[in-house]
Amino acid sequence: MAAAERPSALLLLLFLLVLPFPGELQTCGYPSCPATKPDLLNVHLVPHTHNDVGWLKTIDQYFYGARSSIQRAGVQYILDSVIPQLLEDPSKRFIYVEIAFFYRWWKQQSEGMKQAVIQLVNEGRLEFINGGWCMNDEGTTHYSAIIDQMTLGLQFLEETFGECGRPRVAWHIDPFGHSREQVSLFAQMGFDGYFIGRLDYQDKNNRENLQTMEFIWRGSASLQPPAADLFTGVLPNGYNPPVFMCWDGFCSDDPVMDDKSLDGYNVDIIVSRFMTIAYSQAEVYQTNHLIMTMGSDFQYENANLWYKNMDKLIRYVNAQQSNGSKVNVLYSTPSCYLNQLHQANLSWPMIHEDLFPYADGPHQFWTGYFTSRPGFKRYERMSNNLLQMCNQLEVLAGPVSREGPYGKGDSSMLKRAMAVAQHHDAVSGTEKQHVANDYAKRLAGGWDSCQILITNAMASLMGRKEHFVFCNLLNISVCQLTATSSEFRVILYNSLGRNVQTYVRVPVSGLVFNVTDPSGQNIPNEVVPISNFTRALSYDETLANNELLFQASVPPLGFCVYSVTKTSVDPLQRTKAEQELHRAKAVPLQIENKHLHVLFDPVTGLISKIENLDSGITLPITQNLYWYKASSGNADNPQASGAYIFRPNHSEPIPIAKAVQTHLVQNTLVQEVYQNVSSWCSQVVRLYAGQKFLELEWTVGPVPLDDDYGKEIISRFETPLATEGIFYTDSNGREILERRKDSRETWKLSQTEPVAGNYYPVNSRIYIKDEKIQLTVLTDRSQGGSSLLSGSLELMVHRRLLFDDHRGVGEPLLEDGAYGKGLIVRGSHRLFVDSVEASADLHRLQAQVEFMAVQTVFAPGVESPNHQKADYKKFSALREALPPNIHLLTLAQRDPNSILLRLEHQFEKRESANFSRPVTVNLLDLFSHFKITSVQEMSLAANQKQESTSRLRWTAAADNTPPPPNTPSLNAMAITLEPMQIRTFILTVY
Known part of the structure; x- marks a missing residue:
């Protein structure tokens, strides 16, 4: 970087000399906004940069500016360059978004530079917008991980800059579609407004014609308005x-x-061009205030280019006011623009749906x-599960979890890795392969650090050191x-606030x-053979022949220990047992437990009918695996399927096989039908004793490409339900949101892609129903799903493609698995x-069990019967289990002296006759492992x-929604949660 772009020592010294004395009031937020002219068209120029925390390069490469052959981008230089510009001219402003980058830059600064930046923040001239560790994706993220990554970033800003560092505006300018739940979360975090950059091209055209580019978005059908309402603007x-x-070094404009x-x-x-653009934009917005984003991806490495030209633009456009011009241009920020819209005191249209799917053209x-x-999506979901266990045990075991007999444990590494993984080019799967590898590597490092913390904590809580x-x-x-x-021993940990029955x-x-x-x-326990399907996945790394199966009961927010001992058998018994274990079974016609009866077609080997023995409901149903032929582009449009875009060649998928080879494994605890679909696709239909759901375990890959077609693999369910x-x-x-095929709630859709245009994100569940019967499918990761035919439901489980879709990533989605072969996903x-x-009770509660699955840790050996101690073999940190509709969302160490606790009501209003009622809990009597001495209720992000x-x-x-009632004062002995409400607390304990 040239010397002129760095703040000189003299400049920094002069600036520090005029810093206010400690305690002097500072102006930030809305009072710091520049003056506008009420009788003119005010154009708010927003200098900004959009910094992906990984996409074409890794987060480290982006920060330092490495690997310029891929992309010339170095975030450290952006901040180095912008700060001097702001110091030199009090009229200039800049916004910054991605705290994962700012945190790194901040740690490298001198104390003088930090003080200068603090003053800029206090004056509202350097303003943080959004404030999350990243700008998270909205289609493939789970609300738990969204809250955590936002909390991580906002807590850093609060600790570093105080109230002036708190963002007032949410800013998701690059995610590929927007969810209603994201709006609800932002509103509960205290944001005043929300700006988005991407909107379906048909929807945007419609909004421009109707002058509805800005609106109120109601983010929840359950929460009392305006708790989840958020003003939203389309840029x-x-x-x-x-x-x-565009006046950046990357640009070619004059x-x-x-x-x-x-x-x-x-x-x-x-000036003429600018006037034309301003007047044209004014025609589609409602006030005499306009916003213009001045920047883009990784811009402002040389901020002087931008500011020198914007200075001139402002000077020459405003000079035209003496000639009768009605345009006034100023440096501004999204929050200052938002404040002017609020002062306009208008009535705004309201929407209730989400903004999926997103399209930027007909195909x-x-x-x-x-x-x-899909492999990384599952890894991210499992990482969140481990992180919650890590957070909880850090609280329950205290300092010994971080400095214990197994070394230094650390939860922060996994917190940051998980936060980065929420980025809209991370868990979304839209990054280059080497970047995806880096995201996985970061999660793996977080796992290692958390597992040390977990072993320290478990040893402390069990009162004994183990070889975990x-x-x-x-x-x-x-x-x-x-x-x-x-x-050996099996230690099972349950992060939920209620007892869980699980099969191990x-x-x-x-x-x-x-x-x-x-x-x-x-x-009771059973032994089942390890299938050939699984052996192929392990590449002969497994040393086992069989799997031991038993049912366990795990206490809430706690653990229990099961002991396993191999029993000697005589040779004759062994021979008989092996023969029975591996005896080939006939093609199954049915499997059954006390709740479900599942029938199979004797010719195809596929499911043909499911009977619910509790309700007496019978549903004819077939399920099979299919593939869509991925488009490589055609004469009508060159668009191909890629990491972002789904575009099948035809509307009808191709079955991988019309009939499958099957065999049955059956014992007192489980019945499993193994379906060999093809050389690269298999499935196990599994029914455990006592469970009310049927499990379908699919294994897909490596997806073959020898026919030169990319493939998009789906699991489709077909029933006679009249779902219309x-x-x-x-x-x-x-x-839950209702979806309608070929339809959008607030605008008339011209459907050009009958399959892809009806796909929606499925983060945990999808279902169809008629007046009496509901078919629900829970997923173990985020997937795309739809219902394209009456009574049908489908989920995409894997994709392997040959072409890039020209949305910037520059490579096809062609993942390798082990030994250089294509990726296999289970x-x-x-x-x-x-x-x-x-159905509501079943799928809501089971989805939470799936998301917060019981974690398993092992230890060698078993206790002698004469030395068993019950106190170390079973532990719960709760005095009693939480009600089924209350979820312990967060229990984490906030700082050395306080704990972050979130409780949520996990049912919607009118969703369940049993559980959609308010629930009151006594917070002071909730935990058995520590005593709460003070409680402070916080906003959702705890800032x-x-x-x-x-x-x-x-x-x-x-x-016509009535105003909300006054909020009663906090009574920690009677915390009431309404449907879908999350309440956040900072606790001090001993």
Whole structure:
């Protein structure tokens, strides 16, 4: 960087000399906004940069500016360059968004520079917008992880800059579609407004014609308005500058050349262009205030280029006011623009739906990324599960969890890795392959650090040091300890606030085992052979022959220990057991437990009918795996399927096989139908004793490409239900939204892609129903899903493509798996068939169990019967289980002296006859492991006290919602949660 772009020592010294004395009042927020002219058209120029925390390069490469051959971008230089410009001129402003980058830059600064930046923040000239660790995706993220990543960024800003560092505006200018739940979360975090950059091209045209580019978005159908209402604005040009006015080093537009004695003088041309753009934009917005984003991806490495030309633009456009011009241009920020809209005191239209799917052209639906990189999507979901366990045990065990017998444990590494993974080019699956590898590497490092913390905490809570073993490949039956040991213990940890019954499967080398529960009682167990499907996945790394299966009961917010011992058998018994275990079974006609009866077609081997024995409901149903032929572009449009875009060649998918080879594994605890679909696709239809759902465990890959076609693999369910094009999906794992085929709620859709244009994100569940029967499918990761035919439902589970879709990533979605082969993905769907009335309770509660699955840790050996201690074998940190409709969302160490707690009501209003009622809990009597000495209620992101949270109030057209009642004072002994409400507290404890 040239010397002129760095703040000179003299400049910094002079600035520090005029800093106010400590305690002197500072002006930030809305009072710091520049003056506007009420009788003119005010154009708010917003200098900004959009910095992806990984996309074409890794987050480290972006920060330092490495690998310029891929992309010339270095975030550190942006901040180095902008700050001197702001210091030199009090009229200049800049906004910054991605705290993952700012945090890194801040740690490298001198104390003098930090003080200068603090003053800029206090004056509102350097303003943080959004404030999350990243700008998270909205289609493939779960609300729990969204809240965590926002909290991480906002907490840093609060600790570093105080109230002036608190963002007032949410800013999601690049995500590929927008969810209603994201709006609800932002509103509950205390934001006053929300600006988005991407909107379906048809929707945007419609809004421009109707002058509804800005509106009130009601983010929840359950929360009392305006708790989840948020003013939302669609930016006029995505997040880019107006045409011909990009003045960055990356741009090729002419600068403002204002010396008439030199060739190229163009002030008149630029002023005329700007006036034309401003008046054109004014026609589609409602007030005399306009916003223009002046910047784009990784711009402002040389901020002087931008500011020098914007200075001239402002000077020459405003000079025209003396000639009667009605345009006034100023440096501004999104919050200052928002404040002017609020002062206009207008009534704004209201919407209730979300903004999916997003398309930027007739054949360009951005619905492929709902499934892209399915392996990483699952890894991210599992990482969130481990992080919650890590957070909770850090609280429950205290400092010893961080500095214990196993070394230094750390939760922060996984918190930051998970926060980065929420980025809209991370969990979305729209990054380059080497960047995806880096995201996974960061998560793996976080796992290692958290597992040290967990072992320290478990040893402390159990009162004994153990050789704890984590087997991270249990999904493919790989665990050296259990496969080679004749005695071991299984420690199960439950992050939920209620007791969980779960089935445990561990790889073993043996036929007969004895399993005892925490009280020392023998419990039933079974042994099943490891399938050839699984052996192929493990590439012969497994040392086990079989899997041991037993049912466990795990206490709320706690753990329990089960002991396993291999039993000796005589040779004759062994031979008989092996024969029975591996005996080929006939093609199954049915499997059954006390709740479900599942029938199979004797010819195809596919499911043909499900009977719910509790409700008496019978539903004919077939399920099979299909593939869509991915488009490589055609004469009508060159658009191909890629990481972002889903575009099949034809509307009808092709079955991988019309009939499947099957065999049955059956014992007292489980019945499993193994379906061999093809050489690269298989499925297990599994029914456990006592469970009310059917599990479908699918294994897909490597997806073959020898026919030169990319493939998009789906699991489709077909029933006779008369659904009339209506189906339902969750929004980021929380509230349910109704979807209608070929339809949008607030504008008339011209459908050009009958498959891709009807795909929606499915984060946890999708269902169809008629008046009596509901078919629900739970997912173990985010996937794309739809209902394209009456009575049908489908989920995309894998994609492997040959072409880039020309949205910037520059490579096809062609993931490699082990040994250089294509990626193999294993996952599960949980299938419920029940009455409409009963289904809400089942899928809502089971989805939470799936999301916060019980974690398994192992230890070698078992206790001698004479030395068993019940106190170390079973532990719960709660005095009693929470009610089923209350979820312990967060229990984490906020700082050395306080704990962050979130409780949520996980049912919607009128969703369940049993559970959609307010619930009151005694916070002071909730925990058994520590005593609460003080409670402070906070906003959702825990960066504002709830009683001091004040948001701008907006008037919605035709909204007759009564004002909310006054909030009662906090009574920690009676915390009431309404449907879908999340309440956040800071606790001090001893």
